[in-house]
Amino acid sequence: xxxxxxxxxxxxxxxxLTTALRLAKKGYQVEIIEKNSQAGGRLNQIKTGxxxxxxxxxxxxxxxxxxxxxxxxxxDVPFKFIKLDPLYAVNIKDDPxxxxxxxxxxxxxxxxxxxxxxxxxxxxxYLKKSGQIFHDTVGIVIKSNFDSLFDYVTAxxxxxxxxxxVLSRTFYQQVKLYFSSWQVRQIISLVAFFLGxxxxxxxxxxxxxxxxxxxxxxxxxxxxxxxxxxxxLVRELEKENVKIIYNTEITGYNGRRGRxxxxxxxxxxxxxxxxxxxxxxxxxxxxxxxxxxxxxPERLDRKSWTMGYLTIYLGLNFKLPGIHHHHYFLGTxxxxxxxxxxxxxxxxxxxxxxxxxxxxxxxxxxPPGCESLFIVCPVPxxxxxxxxxxxxxxxxxxxxxxGERTGRDIFPGIVSRxxxxxxxxxxKFNLYRGSGLGLSHNMSQIGALRPANFDEEFRNLxxxxxxxxxxxxLPMSIIGSKLAVERILKI
Ligand SMILES: Cc1cc2nc3c(=O)[nH]c(=O)nc-3n(C[C@H](O)[C@H](O)[C@H](O)COP(=O)(O)OP(=O)(O)OC[C@H]3O[C@@H](n4cnc5c(N)ncnc54)[C@H](O)[C@@H]3O)c2cc1C
Numbered sequence: 001x002x003x004x005x006x007x008x009x010x011x012x013x014x015x016x017l018t019t020a021l022r023l024a025k026k027g028y029q030v031e032i033i034e035k036n037s038q039a040g041g042r043l044n045q046i047k048t049g050x051x052x053x054x055x056x057x058x059x060x061x062x063x064x065x066x067x068x069x070x071x072x073x074x075x076d077v078p079f080k081f082i083k084l085d086p087l088y089a090v091n092i093k094d095d096p097x098x099x100x101x102x103x104x105x106x107x108x109x110x111x112x113x114x115x116x117x118x119x120x121x122x123x124x125x126y127l128k129k130s131g132q133i134f135h136d137t138v139g140i141v142i143k144s145n146f147d148s149l150f151d152y153v154t155a156x157x158x159x160x161x162x163x164x165x166v167l168s169r170t171f172y173q174q175v176k177l178y179f180s181s182w183q184v185r186q187i188i189s190l191v192a193f194f195l196g197x198x199x200x201x202x203x204x205x206x207x208x209x210x211x212x213x214x215x216x217x218x219x220x221x222x223x224x225x226x227x228x229x230x231x232x233l234v235r236e237l238e239k240e241n242v243k244i245i246y247n248t249e250i251t252g253y254n255g256r257r258g259r260x261x262x263x264x265x266x267x268x269x270x271x272x273x274x275x276x277x278x279x280x281x282x283x284x285x286x287x288x289x290x291x292x293x294x295x296x297p298e299r300l301d302r303k304s305w306t307m308g309y310l311t312i313y314l315g316l317n318f319k320l321p322g323i324h325h326h327h328y329f330l331g332t333x334x335x336x337x338x339x340x341x342x343x344x345x346x347x348x349x350x351x352x353x354x355x356x357x358x359x360x361x362x363x364x365x366x367p368p369g370c371e372s373l374f375i376v377c378p379v380p381x382x383x384x385x386x387x388x389x390x391x392x393x394x395x396x397x398x399x400x401x402x403g404e405r406t407g408r409d410i411f412p413g414i415v416s417r418x419x420x421x422x423x424x425x426x427x428k429f430n431l432y433r434g435s436g437l438g439l440s441h442n443m444s445q446i447g448a449l450r451p452a453n454f455d456e457e458f459r460n461l462x463x464x465x466x467x468x469x470x471x472x473x474l475p476m477s478i479i480g481s482k483l484a485v486e487r488i489l490k491i
Contacts, residue, residue: 011279013041051315062475078232130211152448169204196306196437308422315416438467
């Protein structure tokens with residue numbers, strides 16, 4: 001037990017909360033400073049007019065990372081999760097079929113018998129390769145700390161060289177090797193969007209995600225909505241006397257001789273501690289709070305950031321037919337759309353989007369007979385579309401399209417409507433340029449090339465969250481908390 005040492009964590013996102021509990025359980029005295037009035041970061045909740053909405057994440061993979069975290073902290077997982085099968089449903093414009101992404105490959109194959117002969121055999125081969133990539137990299141690259149570039153390169157050399165050709169391919173090119181119909185290629189490569197980019201600019205090695213979806217552990221929903229994760233963690237933190245100070249934004253620092261002494265908030269108050277952890281974006285924090293030249297706005301703009309999201313939270317006074325709990329609505333120009341969605345605002349005239357029908361699995365999220373849903377539409381981040389005055393029109397076009405595709409005009413039944421543009425995401429959670437998932441996961445921004453989880457100058461400052469190692473997504477932040485705590489325990 002390391003009692004007595006005080007740790008100050010900036011940010012109550014999933015990375016901050018899980019780091020706090022791990023450290024509190026080791027005897028540290030932990031405090032969290034959060035700029036918003038409630039915990040969770042992107043994993044947040046809106047309550048309005050009798051409706052409840054999760055703001056961002058709607059499911060998670062790698063449930064065993066939550067279980068490992070709970071074991072490490074000597075607690076039960078503080079929320080209930082439910083396996084999803086089918087994983088999600090997909091509709092392609094002008095095609096009346098709804099494709100269900102079953103984990104049972106034979107059942108999945110049944111839906112593609114007309115368009116993709118031998119689907120089952122092809123999918124087995126594809127998943128075998130994705131599985132090999134997953135198992136050959138997860139321990140070596142994803143769940144490891146690297147002290148230097150040399151360490152990282154040495155680790156990479158241990159990865160099976162049979163995967164080298166995949167490194168030269170994009171996600172879509174890798175999928176294309178196995179499947180011939182455009183529908184299957186598009187549907188299988190949708191998971192690349194979960195990394196905040198498109199299948200055409202995501203590395204082929206990330207086809208390992210298909211293995212995690214279909215073969216390994218699948219996807220999970222949370223009973224009561226995703227925010228139950230945050231509520232459960234906050235309950236556990238309260239038991240450990242971890243204090244969360246809300247409505248307080250860190251803007252500056254004091255440090256000398258390689259030690260951070262205090263952080264300063266926007267009101268000028270100083271926050272002292274022995275050890276500091278930033279759950280604020282690891283690149284932006286170095287730039288905006290620590291004023292590092294390497295992370296100046298110009299240098300940050302030269303990095304590769306993930307796309308933005310337009311999110312629409314709708315409370316309806318009727319039950320919407322034909323929508324499944326997780327449902328993707330695609331257009332007819334996937335390749336052109338993907339080529340444009342990162343940078344070209346005009347593409348939003350024909351949006352692709354994802355619908356999460358929260359009230360399907362969690363009836364308490366909406367009054368009786370009503371529906372609570374949210375829509376996520378990938379859009380250019382603020383680097384490419386700084387002006388969002390047209391957000392209302394874009395949201396209208398999505399809601400209209402959803403109505404046409406479900407056969408019911410949605411507008412008259414809307415009793416609650418909230419829209420977040422990348423400007424809101426930036427403003428609420430300090431997401432650089434409104435980028436939804438932080439730094440992209442390309443070759444030059446992963447592993448030891450991502451902003452490190454230890455500070456370059458202050459030996460008592462560490463980082464956790466989407467833009468440091470290992471990367472974006474809830475399970476990655478939990479792995480990140482383990483990696484950061486491993487480092488803290490050594491000092
Ligand atoms: C629309 C959307 C959908 C998503 N869907 C999924 C999904 O289905 N499954 C999944 O696994 N992942 C999903 N993600 C990704 C997931 O939400 C993130 O990867 C994860 O929540 C990031 O957690 P984090 O630990 O980096 O912290 P964050 O959520 O970024 O939290 C950081 C916290 O720090 C606070 N903060 C920042 N700067 C300061 C400061 N200077 N002072 C004080 N406080 C500060 C912020 O307010 C915030 O509360 C989605 C993301 C989005 C945006």
